[in-house]
Amino acid sequence: MTRIKQTLQPRTLILAAIVVGVLLPFVPLLLWSVSFRWLYPSVLPESLSLRAWQYVFSPRAEVLSALGYSTLVALLVTALSILIGLPAGRALGLYKFRGKTAVRFLILAPTIVPTLAAAMGIHVLFIRYGLVDNVLGVVLVHLIPVLPYVVLILSGVFANYNPDFEAQAQTLGASAWQRFRHVTLPTIFPALMVAGLFAFIISWSQYILTLLIGGGQVVTLPVLLFSFVSSGDNAITAALSLVFIAPALLFLLATARYLSGNQASLGGFGKL
Amino acid sequence: MKKRNLILLWLTAVLILLAACQPTEQEDTINLPAESPAPGVEPPPGFADWDAVLQAAQGQTVNFYMWGGSDLINGWVTGYVADAVQERYGVTLNMVPVADGPEYVNKVLGEQQAGRDEDGSVDLVWVNGENYRTMRQAELLYGPFSEYLPNSIYVNWNDPSVANDFGLSVDGYEAPYGKAQFVMIYDSAKIENPPTTVDELLAWIQANPGLFTYPAPPDFTGSAFVRHICYHAVGGYENLLGEFDQALFDAQLPACWDVLNQIEPFLWREGQTYPESHTRHQELFANGEVYFDMAYNPAEASSLVENGRYPETTRTFVFDEGTIANTHYVAIPYNSPNKAAAMVVANFLLSPEAQLSKAQPENWGDLPVLDPALLGAEDQAAFNAIPRGVATLSTEELAANRLPELQAPWLTAIEQAWETAVLQP
Amino acid sequence: MPTRLRPYLLLAPTLAVILLLFGGGVLLALMQSVGYLPFLGRTEITLDAYRAILQQAAFSQSFFLTLWVALASTAVSTLLALVCALALRRPFRGHRLITFIFQLNIPIPHLVGAVGILFLFSQSGFLARLANLAGLISQPADFPAIVFDPWAIGIILEYVWKTTCFTGLILLATLQGVGNDLETAAQNLGANRWQRFRYVTLPLLTPSMVSASVLVFAFTFGAFEVPLVLGQRFPSMLPVLAYRSYVDIDLNARPEAMAMNVIITLLIGVLIFLSTCASRTKRCAVNGER
Known part of the structure; x- marks a missing residue:
């Protein structure tokens, strides 16, 4: 059992790193797209707004x-x-x-x-x-x-x-x-x-x-x-x-x- | 199963495609408005009179090359302007967004080089300053046309700030589009009483190290800020007016570099580096890294507050000695195949109606280029009633504090010298 | 259809496109770089453009920056790809999901990747805010300059993010192609984990790794979008410098842009020739040992 655990450990770490590494850049993209007034140092947008999405989907x-x-x-x-x-x-x-x-x-x-x-x-x-x-x-x-x-x-x-x-x-x-x-x-x-x-x-x-x-x-x-x-x-x-x-x-x-x-x-x- | 999925995917794609590529319906008959050209001006080359222009324009498409980084401006052009010229004149307006002005200058130059003298791809450009000078000198512009436009009767052609674009006379090769003026931006929650003269600002910078910087020239905005310092350092813009003069430049400008180098250790990151663009400088201000922003557009701060990018307590001011103002224009390349329609659009942009719409803060907030004295009483009242954004100064306050631009070669020389004299001394 | 001609006929459309558009483009770039444009009435050949750019300090600075970015991105991403491919090689719980996530950024355009990196790593970006929350930094300037920085770390990060998955999938495909037999045999012969990796798996993967690195190196050396979003204005990467010269208001800068293109092309050609040569001889040497 311990042997299996030992061999699994580094791989689990690598797999976790893959998931985080690939997905991380999408997080700020998603947050920014619905943000309104999101200034440093707030980790999350101060308020949410669909301004950007409304603009993106407006005909103009x-x-x-x-x-x-x-x-x-x-x-x-x-x-x-x-x-x-x-x-x-x-x-x-x-x-x-x-x-x-x-x-x-x-x-x-x-x-x-x-x-x-x-x-x-x-x-x-x-x-x-x-x-x-x-x-x-x-x-x-x-x-x-x-x-x-x-x-x-x-x-x-x-x-x-x-x-x-x-x-x-x-x-x-x-x-x-x-x-x-x-x-x-x-x-x-x-x-x-x-x-x-x-x-x-x-x-x-x-x-x-x-x-x-x-x-x-x-x-x-x-x-x-x-x-x-x-x-x-x-x-x-x-x-x-x-x-x-x-x-x-x-x-x-x-x-x-x-x-x-x-x-x-x-x-x-x-x-x- | 999987193939059906794929087919569905392709079908969706094709549907999106069809929806997006629907040709704009062309109305067959349009009752062209009765308009008469400005009196006493020769019709533009190739046209007998304004009616001929209106007739030729019908059904043409205008490729309008313009900086495309503002959702407000883009929306105003593709919405209000495009709808109006389609409805009234049967002209289709196609906005072509570019990231940088010189792109279209180079494009027209490239067409000239490749021998495309008749069927160029650019019909109308948003232009001023250095780009106008380049295009005019390379004979890339069509004209004279602008003084003939019916709505040019509202333009005060005797006003040197309209008749000259960065010191080069317009001569009918550009139609005025709007005015801009430099303003300083600050957060009233952080600074109650901002310094209102260049001297006071310099003192503030030295008293508050690390909280001020400006975009590195040749950034448009940063370059304008440096000119304000230079005007101050040489004892007034009057000393730099006129044709570019290397001897005068060498004699006067070191005073300006001295001032800029004196404040450098007190700048953001001790002046080791400067933000590379106006955009990056905006980010520094928004996130509270620096306490002042600046813009060559008095309404920009208000719209940034509207968009949630700047704090609600953002305000603007101009220096007591004045800030630099300029006029921006539209021009028509020599090889445009749709010159008539381009003139119709340029004329519409000059109409009191369009200028009024453009001045509304929620549309764009650009300063009108028409002379109020030449407008009817009704229009004058309408212009006076334009609501100002929360951070925008009044038209009177701006107008009372205006400084002229230098000729374009001065700008280029200052920008180049800044790099060696200030950035890497 | 005679069988001998058959492959040539099958190849004809592709070769026509490549020769006309790509070959023609490179040839025209070469011609324009020496000022030879017969259809515009210019037939004088001059090396002024080359002389001009080789004298510019900006050009050599751009060159070394570009080389650094391409080498660093290739090395880091190939190494990470190897680790990822080995980790994803055999089935485990959630294998399908993680493999799918690993593929996820293959279709993401570099432009979007660059925007993501910008939002993440700028001094007032998402990570800086997290660092502030954790009490590591107090103001944005305390966060290390990762984008718009002199070492182009932001650009390299974006390339690593994108190309690790690309190279990783190629390696994964190669591993699945060769199966386990050789390694099982080595294990039966008493090879330990490291020995199996060093003498069996790695040599099997080397050709794929070299191919993928060549693709990645060439791409990162010649790419444009990412440096434009994440790079300093000065010195800029070579392709950006070439494009800026090309769209300069002064048309005289165009031959210089073309000369840079020619130099970029030659440099990549030489570097890749050398690297494949080196890897071939190494491979030959390994074979010879056996």
Whole structure:
């Protein structure tokens, strides 16, 4: 018994630290969002108020439109990146071919080199060809940081994938779509979810790329949030922050089961 | 089960999306108001008369680039102003919030560099001072237009503080938007009788070590505070008026650095460091670390009390020798494709009605830019009846204690010299 | 479709996007940094921008600050991630809940993380107030300067908070992938806990740890949002400095911004090449010993 206790003790401490460490920053966010006159040294707000939430949900705050822009961009980026990245993931995971190392390196390069550098470089061409100040340009520039992660995650699952089942289905007369739908998709579905989660989150979190290419006119949530961070209105900043994380958390809830307990999807990061 | 959940999630997302992206309904026919331009002024380039402007403006969308850090100001623009110009002129107003002024200057410059001379993305900017000078000198502004606006008859163009923006003449390239004046902010629960001259303030600082600081220039507010000290140290702003003069600068300004260095050991954190922004300085004041705040907006303290960010006992004062005031404007970039609608918005912002609404503390509390003497009796009464916030001084008291701004190059020089002469001597 | 061409065809869309947008962007940054912009009628090549920034004290200060932040964040978060992954490895009561909490901050944007850290650690923030309640400090100035501080502790805290979970999940996935067999075998051969960790678990995890650290290092070196919220104005982190130069009122600062981008790109490339090289040779050495 004592032996078990001894081995459990440090782990319990670590687990407690994980819970506190992850959750602690959310505490002041929640408190600030409903606070009214919360000055040092009060540990709790002197009085509560829904001022910030009322503002956030009033039409003049344009939070709804920002939510719309963020969702539109993130969904388009997710769909596009999976459409483009799925074949690439298959090629990298399944095939041996000449120049594979170079191709892999090239696709992963944007995870290493800051995308802001590339975005600043290409900005002048985007201006020239009308790709600034609109959703299309923002979606394109978001693809730069998103695509490598999608390809990486999907190539991970294809590395352990057996294409023989597809061949068997083909001999049984299944069409290309049927093969994808009934053979390929069920196998890669978890990894697809994780890839989708990462694509969505990376796009959803972008501030500076959106600001640069969206020219301030594609006002996504982070762009809106940032103008409040710099203004020092903590209550509204906190409320907006919570609005900002809500959809991403929903997305995580829907895909959490695929994140852990499945080494194929995230394991790809371990084989850079 | 899990797939159904996912589908639900996506559906929700798409619904949010659709709700948010609904196009604004455009009314087909609008009875345009009968307005006539200011007499004796040439129509702006590209337009025959004001009716042509009104006609062209219908259906256009104006991208209004402005600092977006105040819920009050944002709400006033996206609510009251946007609704009014949509309803009356068929103009859609799209507020584009920016965190920092130079962002849009750079944006227009970038468009000019990339050869986008016809279809720029910025239609109207909220501007003054250094940014106006840069845009004007780089020929990034459309004009002259502002003296032609129907509502510009209420503007006293002979008032040098309106006709000149930080010493550079406006010449019709900017339409006045509002006025601002520097005030000092204190908590009357902590200080009963605040020092009301610069000398008294300097004495207070030395008597109460650690309880005063100011935002480090080039912060807008901190820079304005430093100018007040410099005006005082050189024996009055009159000594620094006119074009920037390096010899004059080198002769006069050391007196100012001396004063600032004398108080430095008595500042917050012994002057080792300064708050980096007005926002951080506000935080210091709100939490009682320093006893004075300052703002280049006489109504700011009141709205901070309203918002629960400052104690209810917060009050403001101006120095007996006066505080610096300036005018802020809107301007139209040269490559805006919606110049007509931008002029319509600029004109609406100048209307007594909009200026009155803007001056209400619950809307914004900005000082009107119109000359009361040029207004009708009814409007004059309405302006006089504007309720003041709990911490805001009366218009008369502010007006009686006004100092002019220096020309923009002086500001830049002072800000740069402060870093070497005061921050790291 | 000929099988030999197949992978290339599958890769074509991705490569097109990466080459055009990313490769093109980096190339354009390089061109603009030397003032070569043929479509704007500028064809003279000059190294003025590089000369200008290398002479600035601000640039080298920014560089060392950025390097410090990236190294410290990577080291601390990788270490913590290792501890967390080992703790979360085997099932226990509440395992699912704690694993879920561990994943919780994966979707939180860095901007929000930075706001949370700001509210928590500023001198009049939540922790300072708790410290005051506990009688540890009397006024805000007594609380250590953790945000807007010269050592960028606030920035590092945010990065550690976010990336520990990221790296931890990767390590967890790797651990689950390799299973227990090797360790059980080592135990049967008489290896104690430390020996099993040192000679079995750690080598199994090393490749994943190196990969994850490279990702984290590169990200923290090039990220923008967090330093903007939590960093001092001077010296600022390199990406912030580059962006500020880019949006400067003076367009002449743009080549300097591009030159900084090129230097950031090269530096990250070199550092990561060196680190992977070092880890490879080390791995080779370990293999050789066996």
